[in-house]
Structures are given as C-alpha cells and as structure tokens.
Amino acid sequence: xxxxxxxxxxxxxxxxxxxxxxETGIDMNDTKMALNPFCEIAVEEAIRLKESGSASEVIxxxxxxxxxxxxxxxxxxxxxxxxxxxxTDQVIEPLSVAKLLAKLVQEEQPELVILxxxxxxxxxxxxxxxxxxxxxxxxxxxISQLSVDNSAIHITREVDNGLQKLSLQLPAVVSxxxxxNEPRFASLPSIMKAKRKPIDxxxxxxxxxxxxxxxxxxxxxxxxxxxxxxxxxxxxELVGKLKLEAEVI
Amino acid sequence: MRPLVIAxxxxxxxxxxxxxxxxxAQQIGGKVDLLICGENISSVVDQAAKIEGIYQLLVADHVCxxxxxxxxxxxLLLTLSENYTHIFAAATTQGKNLLPRLAALLDVPQxxxxxxxxxxxxxxxxxxxxxxxxxxxxxxxxxxxxxxSTAFDAVPFCDDQAVIVYLDDVHENDLSxxxxxxxxxxxxxxxxxARIVVSGGRGMGSGDNFSLLNNVADKLGxxxxxxxxxxxxGFAANDMQVGQTGKIVAPELYIAVGISGxxxxxxxxxxxxxxxxxxxxxxxxxxxxxDYGLVxxxxxxxxxxxxxx
Ligand SMILES: Cc1cc2nc3c(=O)[nH]c(=O)nc-3n(C[C@H](O)[C@H](O)[C@H](O)COP(=O)(O)OP(=O)(O)OC[C@H]3O[C@@H](n4cnc5c(N)ncnc54)[C@H](O)[C@@H]3O)c2cc1C
Ligand SMILES: Nc1ncnc2c1ncn2[C@@H]1O[C@H](COP(=O)(O)O)[C@@H](O)[C@H]1O
Numbered sequence: 001x002x003x004x005x006x007x008x009x010x011x012x013x014x015x016x017x018x019x020x021x022x023e024t025g026i027d028m029n030d031t032k033m034a035l036n037p038f039c040e041i042a043v044e045e046a047i048r049l050k051e052s053g054s055a056s057e058v059i060x061x062x063x064x065x066x067x068x069x070x071x072x073x074x075x076x077x078x079x080x081x082x083x084x085x086x087x088t089d090q091v092i093e094p095l096s097v098a099k100l101l102a103k104l105v106q107e108e109q110p111e112l113v114i115l116x117x118x119x120x121x122x123x124x125x126x127x128x129x130x131x132x133x134x135x136x137x138x139x140x141x142x143i144s145q146l147s148v149d150n151s152a153i154h155i156t157r158e159v160d161n162g163l164q165k166l167s168l169q170l171p172a173v174v175s176x177x178x179x180x181n182e183p184r185f186a187s188l189p190s191i192m193k194a195k196r197k198p199i200d201x202x203x204x205x206x207x208x209x210x211x212x213x214x215x216x217x218x219x220x221x222x223x224x225x226x227x228x229x230x231x232x233x234x235x236x237e238l239v240g241k242l243k244l245e246a247e248v249i
Numbered sequence: 250m251r252p253l254v255i256a257x258x259x260x261x262x263x264x265x266x267x268x269x270x271x272x273x274a275q276q277i278g279g280k281v282d283l284l285i286c287g288e289n290i291s292s293v294v295d296q297a298a299k300i301e302g303i304y305q306l307l308v309a310d311h312v313c314x315x316x317x318x319x320x321x322x323x324x325l326l327l328t329l330s331e332n333y334t335h336i337f338a339a340a341t342t343q344g345k346n347l348l349p350r351l352a353a354l355l356d357v358p359q360x361x362x363x364x365x366x367x368x369x370x371x372x373x374x375x376x377x378x379x380x381x382x383x384x385x386x387x388x389x390x391x392x393x394x395x396x397x398s399t400a401f402d403a404v405p406f407c408d409d410q411a412v413i414v415y416l417d418d419v420h421e422n423d424l425s426x427x428x429x430x431x432x433x434x435x436x437x438x439x440x441x442x443a444r445i446v447v448s449g450g451r452g453m454g455s456g457d458n459f460s461l462l463n464n465v466a467d468k469l470g471x472x473x474x475x476x477x478x479x480x481x482x483g484f485a486a487n488d489m490q491v492g493q494t495g496k497i498v499a500p501e502l503y504i505a506v507g508i509s510g511x512x513x514x515x516x517x518x519x520x521x522x523x524x525x526x527x528x529x530x531x532x533x534x535x536x537x538x539x540d541y542g543l544v545x546x547x548x549x550x551x552x553x554x555x556x557x558x
Contacts, residue, residue: 011377013512013513014512016380017380026377094349095356095357095358098353117494118494120377120493120494121377123375123376124361125349125361126345126349126352126359127349128349129319129345129348129353131353132350133349133350133351133353133354137424138320138422139319139320139346139350139425140425141345142342144487158342158487158488159342159343159430160341160342160343160441160496161259161488162430162431162433162487163430163431163432164427164429164430164431165427165428166426166427167425167428169423169424169425177487177494178481178494179480179487214357214389215358215360215387216385216386217383217384218384218385218386219383220376220382220383220384221381222380222381222382223375223379223380223381223382226538226540227540228537229539229541229542230541231536231541231542231544232541232543234543235550235553235554236557238525238541239554239558241541242523242525246502246523248445248501248523249445249558
C-alpha cells in the first residue's frame with residue numbers, strides 16, 4: 001500500500017503570534033516555523049504502517065514557499081521515503097490545496113492519504129474532507145485509531161459526544177487527531193540520511209488550477225484583551241467574591 | 250437572502266448548537282430553512298417545527314442518514330444547495346465533517362467557526378488559536394460556513410409551526426460504514442452549553458482525582474472539562490477537552506484547576522465571562538486571564554470549595 005501524507009509549514013505551536021499594527025496580517029519576522037503538529041502525527045502514522053508491513057512507500061507532499069523544504073526534510077528524517085514540494089508564494093486556500101492534492105492522488109494512486117485534522121495557523125479543518133470529496137473517496141476525520149485490513153481500514157473518530165468507529169473501503173482519505181500516536185524524535189543518523197532523500201520540486205501553478213484566493217481578508221485584528229484580575233488568599237474569599245462581587249454562583 | 254441551517258440532534262432532541270446556528274442564519278436575513286436528516290426523528294421534527302422564525306423545515310427521514318455519514322448527507326445537500334444563498338452548520342465535529350465535503354462538491358470555499366456576521370458577505374473568524382481575528386469577505390453563489398455556537402445566542406421557541414417538507418431522496422454509499430459508537434454518558438450539563446464549567450488539567454494527577462472536581466461540579470450544577478494534557482494522560486475522556494482543537498466554551502463561570510494556561514487551552518475558554526484559576530504555581534500563565542486567582546494546592550482547596558458551596 002502506498003501512502004501519501006500532506007504536511008504544512010506553520011508558525012510553531014509555542015509562539016503567540018502578534019498582529020501587525022496596520023492590520024494587514026501577522027508579524028512573521030523571525031518567527032519560528034515548524035511542521036504543523038497534526039501533520040507530524042500523520043507522518044508518524046504512515047511510518048508505523050510501513051514498519052508494520054502494511055505500507056510499502058510513504059510519500060510526503062507540501063504546498064507552500066521554498067522554505068517548506070525544511071518541513072519536508074523533517075518528515076523525511078522521521079522516515080518518509082520521498083517528498084514532493086509544490087512551490088508557491090501565494091496563500092493557498094484549503095479548496096485549492098485539495099485540488100492540487102487531488103492531482104497528485106491521480107498521479108501517484110496512493111491507497112491511503114493521511115492529513116492533519118487542522119492547520120494550527122488558519123484553523124480551517126477542511127482540506128481532508130475536501131480532498132475526499134474531489135477524489136470520490138470515503139473520509140475518516142479526526143481519527144484516534146487506525147488499523148488496516150486487506151481492502152479496508154477500521155478507524156475510531158473523536159467526536160463531540162465520544163468515539164465513533166467506521167470502516168472505510170480503500171482507497172480512502174483520513175485526517176488525524178491528537179491521540180492517534182505520539183510522534184518520535186528524529187535520530188541524528190536519520191536526519192543525515194534524510195538529506196540524501198529526494199525532494200521533487202514543482203511549481204504549484206504548473207497544474208493549470210486557478211489558485212487565486214476567493215476569500216478576501218479585509219483586516220486582521222487583535223482580540224480584546226481580558227482585564228487583569230485579582231488574587232484571593234483563601235477558598236472562603238473566593239466563594240465570597242463569586243457570590244457577592246461577580247454574582248455568578 | 251435565503252439561508253439554510255443543517256440541524257444536529259441526538260435522535261430525540263435538537264442540539265443547543267443548532268439553535269445558535271439558526272440565530273446566526275437569521276442575522277443574514279430572509280427566510281431561514283432548517284434541514285433535519287436522520288432516521289425515526291419525529292420527536293426532533295416536532296421540536297424543531299416550533300423554532301421561532303423558521304420558514305420551512307426540510308426533513309430527510311431515512312436509514313441512509315441515520316449515522317450522519319458525510320458521504321451521504323453531502324449528496325443530499327448538493328441537490329438542495331442551488332435554492333440557498335447561505336448554508337450554515339454548527340462548528341461541531343459533525344458540522345466540520347460535513348460542510349467541507351459539500352463545499353468541494355459545490356466548488357466553493359468554506360469558512361470555519363465564524364463568530365460575527367457583518368453583512369451577508371462579510372464575517373469575522375478567529376485564526377492562530379484565537380490570537381488574531383480575521384475579517385473576511387467572499388462573493389459566492391452559496392456561502393458555506395460553520396458557526397461557533399458560543400458567539401450566538403440560542404433562538405427561542407414559539408407556538409407557531411413551520412411548514413414541514415418531507416424529502417424522499419435516498420443517498421447511500423458502499424465505501425464507508427458505521428460500525429459502533431461509544432458515547433459518553435453523563436447527567437451533567439453539556440460542556441458547550443453549560444452555565445458553569447469546571448476543568449481539570451495535568452495537575453489533577455490521576456483520573457481518580459477527578460472525583461474532587463466532579464464533587465464541586467455537582468454542587469454547582471456545572472459541566473466538567475479538561476486540558477489536553479489531562480485527556481492525553483487518560484484522566485478524562487476525549488470529548489472533555491477544551492481548547493483550540495477541542496471544544497470551545499464561554500460559560501458565565503469557568504474554573505480552571507491544575508491547568509497552566511497554554512495558548513491552545515486559552516483558545517477554548519478565554520471568552521468565558523468570569524474565569525477562576527486554582528494553581529500552585531503563581532507564575533502559571535492562566536493567572537493572566539483569570540478574574541480570580543487562588544495560588545494553592547488543589548488537593549487542599551478543592552475539598553474546601555466543595556464544602557463551602
Ligand atoms: C496542536 C496542538 C493542539 C493543542 N490543543 C489543545 C487543546 O485543545 N486544549 C488544551 O488544553 N491543550 C491543547 N494543547 C496542549 C497545550 O499546549 C498544553 O500542553 C496543555 O494545555 C497543558 O495542559 P495542562 O495545563 O493540564 O498541563 P501543564 O502545562 O503540565 O500544567 C499543569 C499545571 O498544574 C499545576 N499543578 C500541578 N500540581 C498542582 C496541585 N497539586 N495543585 C495546584 N496546581 C497544580 C502546575 O503548576 C501546572 O501549572 C495543544 C497542543 C498542540 C501542540
Ligand atoms: N499548504 C499545504 N500543504 C500540504 N498540506 C496541507 C496544506 N494545507 C493543509 N494541508 C493538509 O490539510 C490538513 C488540514 O489543514 P486545514 O484544512 O488547513 O486545517 C493539514 O494538517 C495538512 O495535512
């Protein structure tokens with residue numbers, strides 16, 4: 001089984017971003033970038049499927065600026081076999097990402113495509129579902145368990161009121177949630193080895209898909225800050241304030 | 250304007266998130282329709298027919314919609330969409346599973362988690378875990394969005410009865426199949442709609458210790474939430490996670506116990522009206538958003554709190 005994993009370069013999860021004072025965007029100057037945490041989980045799952053003999057090849061793909069190579073190298077160091085970079089300096093919306101990925105699915109014919117459930121920058125949570133629709137494949141979103149059984153996969157999804165189990169015929173598209181696995185750290189030898197693995201670089205524009213944004217960003221603003229509160233000295237004081245001052249209990 | 254809202258329900262009752270989504274749709278203007286899919290859903294239909302300001306109630310009652318598989322419902326919606334200027338779903342796991350699939354079939358973009366409607370084409374939504382707000386505008390034949398329910402009040406019920414239209418389209422697929430579900434059973438209020446939420450983090454130390462929190466919650470009639478660290482450690486169920494990638498809550502009172510206050514956690518609760526933090530580390534970032542902070546060992550303060558309530 002061939003697996004395609006889509007990975008995105010995003011601002012590191014530990015950084016609290018700042019909005020530019022002219023409200024045109026986020027301050028990206030010297031901002032630490034990383035592999036989207038959900039994509040890391042997606043890569044880890046693909047590698048585990050390869051290690052267990054269920055998968056034969058793991059291909060990672062990223063759509064973004066040239067520097068997305070760094071995240072592809074990370075994925076290669078974790079154990080992916082080869083990488084594809086669809087290079088573009090435009091902001092690519094989920095629908096266009098899904099269309100580009102659908103083209104790659106056509107070319108590569110992976111039985112399983114694994115994505116993150118959400119990009120932690122744009123917080124969209126859309127691409128996997130869109131790709132599944134465009135390729136006519138079944139979808140398994142927000143999964144916390146996956147097992148392969150011949151021509152099907154069995155998945156557990158994290159849903160608002162608990163867990164749901166589905167069975168999907170392959171080929172399928174899944175998006176991973178936090179508790180699917182705990183990604184490994186790349187070892188030094190594997191980081192060295194990853195430098196020799198191939199990255200196939202192509203222009204995202206070369207696919208003949210209209211990638212221009214359809215959602216116009218009028219402005220990006222900072223949400224209202226909360227007023228700083230007070231420390232209380234005891235539980236009794238806390239209960240008193242909640243009753244008499246805040247009047248919430 | 251002609252908005253459609255996709256309802257969510259638990260077979261017998263409508264979800265509170267749907268009522269907020271209807272309010273958002275009514276802000277668009279025009280006649281708002283509501284679609285209910287499922288199997289044996291007559292009691293939900295009775296309830297929904299009395300939502301104030303609903304024009305038509307579209308009902309698709311068939312076994313193919315029982316499990317709310319996106320593969321099936323997206324195809325049903327595809328046949329309806331040309332009648333509508335907007336299609337809204339709640340920003341729940343169900344809405345997020347379905348709406349992007351429909352968007353791709355329609356070849357339109359989709360907005361996630363809108364929190365404000367400026368006009369029929371202009372919306373505000375949080376990005377970067379709520380550290381920035383984007384005002385976005387789009388011109389599309391049909392505008393698709395998921396709605397963050399904490400940002401809109403629930404629509405009231407009334408005595409009038411909406412027109413009920415039964416749809417008999419059947420959309421099945423043989424690629425995805427429902428196997429089983431393991432639903433959380435709780436007598437406490439639902440997290441997203443509770444007036445008070447008490448949440449525990451890694452500081453709780455174990456799942457058993459969550460009983461300290463449950464006792465306080467029971468006294469307050471509160472829902473119980475958790476941080477990702479507490480869920481990952483197995484102290485709490487996955488559906489209790491509050492945060493950027495879990496549930497978003499905005500109760501009157503949020504009590505965070507043994508939670509440090511990471512960006513991703515704050516994203517899920519910082520719009521609560523009053524925030525209380527109990528943490529033994531005075532430097533924990535949660536105190537920066539708390540209205541009332543108590544620097545103490547939770548194993549001492551939770552039993553005291555339970556007693557004083
Ligand atoms: C992609 C991604 C998504 C994420 N999504 C979410 C999300 O949706 N929700 C979420 O919550 N997190 C999320 N996180 C995780 C987040 O970054 C933090 O790791 C997590 O919130 C920490 O949980 P915590 O505060 O319980 O644990 P910790 O940060 O370990 O804090 C524990 C706190 O307990 C206190 N404590 C310990 N013992 C006691 C005691 N006896 N009495 C009082 N206080 C005590 C400590 O002082 C400490 O402040 C996400 C992370 C990533 C990367
Ligand atoms: N530019 C991109 N390049 C590669 N994969 C992406 C890109 N954008 C989104 N994805 C994939 O889609 C998932 C969900 O992203 P989103 O729908 O933007 O929240 C991510 O975790 C990735 O797996």
